[in-house]
Amino acid sequence: MSTASDPAAPDAAVRAARVLSRPVTLNGLTVPNRIAMAPMTRMFSPGGIPGEDVRDYYARRAAAGVGLIVTEGTYVGHPSAGESDRVPRFHGEEQLAGWAKVTEAVHEAGGTIVPQLWHIGMVRKAGKPPFPEAPAMGPSGLVTAGAEPTGKAMTQQDIDDVVAAFAQAAADAERIGFDGVEIHGAHGYLVDQFLWEGTNRRTDAYGGDPVARTTFAAEIVAAVREKVSPEFPVIFRFSQWKMHDYTARLAETPEELEAILTPLAAAGVDVFHASTRRYWLPEFDGSDLNLAGWAKKLTGKQVITVGSVGLDGEFTDSFRGEGAPVKNIDNLLDRLEADEFDMVAVGRALLQDPEWAAKVLQGRFDELKPYDAESVKTLY
Numbered sequence: 001m002s003t004a005s006d007p008a009a010p011d012a013a014v015r016a017a018r019v020l021s022r023p024v025t026l027n028g029l030t031v032p033n034r035i036a037m038a039p040m041t042r043m044f045s046p047g048g049i050p051g052e053d054v055r056d057y058y059a060r061r062a063a064a065g066v067g068l069i070v071t072e073g074t075y076v077g078h079p080s081a082g083e084s085d086r087v088p089r090f091h092g093e094e095q096l097a098g099w100a101k102v103t104e105a106v107h108e109a110g111g112t113i114v115p116q117l118w119h120i121g122m123v124r125k126a127g128k129p130p131f132p133e134a135p136a137m138g139p140s141g142l143v144t145a146g147a148e149p150t151g152k153a154m155t156q157q158d159i160d161d162v163v164a165a166f167a168q169a170a171a172d173a174e175r176i177g178f179d180g181v182e183i184h185g186a187h188g189y190l191v192d193q194f195l196w197e198g199t200n201r202r203t204d205a206y207g208g209d210p211v212a213r214t215t216f217a218a219e220i221v222a223a224v225r226e227k228v229s230p231e232f233p234v235i236f237r238f239s240q241w242k243m244h245d246y247t248a249r250l251a252e253t254p255e256e257l258e259a260i261l262t263p264l265a266a267a268g269v270d271v272f273h274a275s276t277r278r279y280w281l282p283e284f285d286g287s288d289l290n291l292a293g294w295a296k297k298l299t300g301k302q303v304i305t306v307g308s309v310g311l312d313g314e315f316t317d318s319f320r321g322e323g324a325p326v327k328n329i330d331n332l333l334d335r336l337e338a339d340e341f342d343m344v345a346v347g348r349a350l351l352q353d354p355e356w357a358a359k360v361l362q363g364r365f366d367e368l369k370p371y372d373a374e375s376v377k378t379l380y
């Protein structure tokens with residue numbers, strides 16, 4: 001970041017404020033600025049119920065300028081969806097009542113908020129809470145490419161049940177005051193297990209070429225769309241990489257990416273959230289566009305970028321306990337000004353520093369802190 005001794009600092013500050021503080025409308029929702037908080041799992045909801053600390057955690061970030069909060073992944077109402085009793089659930093009276101208080105507090109603070117709806121699929125380990133008797137299931141019972149099946153290949157009934165659970169969660173989200181929903185279609189969890197050929201070996205209508213592998217995700221999007229108001233934004237998060245394979249790719253070419261994203265756009269996605277680990281890396285040869293940029297170019301939909309915004313050192317390092325120094329956002333602003341993407345999601349920097357958005361929007365760059373992976377374990 002620019003420092004007080006940097007003669008360019010005032011200009012950089014003015015530019016950051018000008019570019020990031022423009023409102024943006026996603027379907028029927030107007031977000032006050034271009035900064036989104038990336039979804040980040042936390043284990044602070046015993047019994048799957050988000051309590052006052054969770055409410056305050058999100059409200060604090062909204063009050064300090066985050067335009068759109070995407071909550072941590074929250075399990076949809078299907079017994080095989082999760083593997084922790086401390087991850088918030090998006091079903092059940094007490095759980096939804098907890099979420100309603102979160103949305104209220106974020107709105108009072110001037111922000112907007114969507115839940116990230118999540119089913120972990122084959123990442124689930126047998127016997128884990130919140131529903132120990134539930135089997136692990138996925139398209140072909142595989143955790144990653146080349147693995148032996150360790151779970152159940154989903155039946156048509158399983159597929160229908162999960163689709164209905166996502167749709168119900170979206171209807172509940174609108175009912176209790178959320179501003180939209182994000183479907184977690186990334187990182188090697190259930191929806192992505194269908195999208196990726198490494199984990200989808202099916203020979204029925206849900207497997208085969210990229211379009212066929214998109215059938216499950218498109219059914220979820222269509223079912224969600226049917227249960228919510230037409231103006232309610234539906235965001236779809238996707239990624240090339242998987243938790244079990246950072247080098248995996250869904251699409252090797254723009255054509256393959258188009259084959260996957262087009263049916264999702266047609267089913268009703270308003271915004272694609274392209275999860276990368278470093279936003280400045282070009283996705284395909286012959287163009288500077290990153291993954292979000294390509295999603296926008298190929299679908300004409302709005303897109304959110306993410307990945308090491310404000311930090312040098314990617315987030316997967318943080319799982320090994322590594323920190324990251326502060327990095328300037330000049331390249332990000334260039335790309336945003338060029339309309340490569342519409343919003344910018346920020347993960348670790350906002351996890352550690354609830355004031356990050358206010359500091360950036362006000363040009364207080366010299367107050368930004370390096371990411372300290374150890375300290376965030378105790379923070380909320």
Ligand SMILES: Cc1cc2nc3c(=O)[nH]c(=O)nc-3n(C[C@H](O)[C@H](O)[C@H](O)COP(=O)(O)O)c2cc1C
Nearest residue numbers: 038039040041072073306307308309315346347348
């Ligand atoms: C602690 C932690 C938890 C995360 N949990 C989720 C999650 O629940 N859902 C998801 O889609 N991504 C999750 N991510 C990925 C982030 O949303 C984001 O894409 C990633 O951290 C890169 O952004 P950053 O470099 O700004 O941190 C998580 C990341 C971190 C660091």
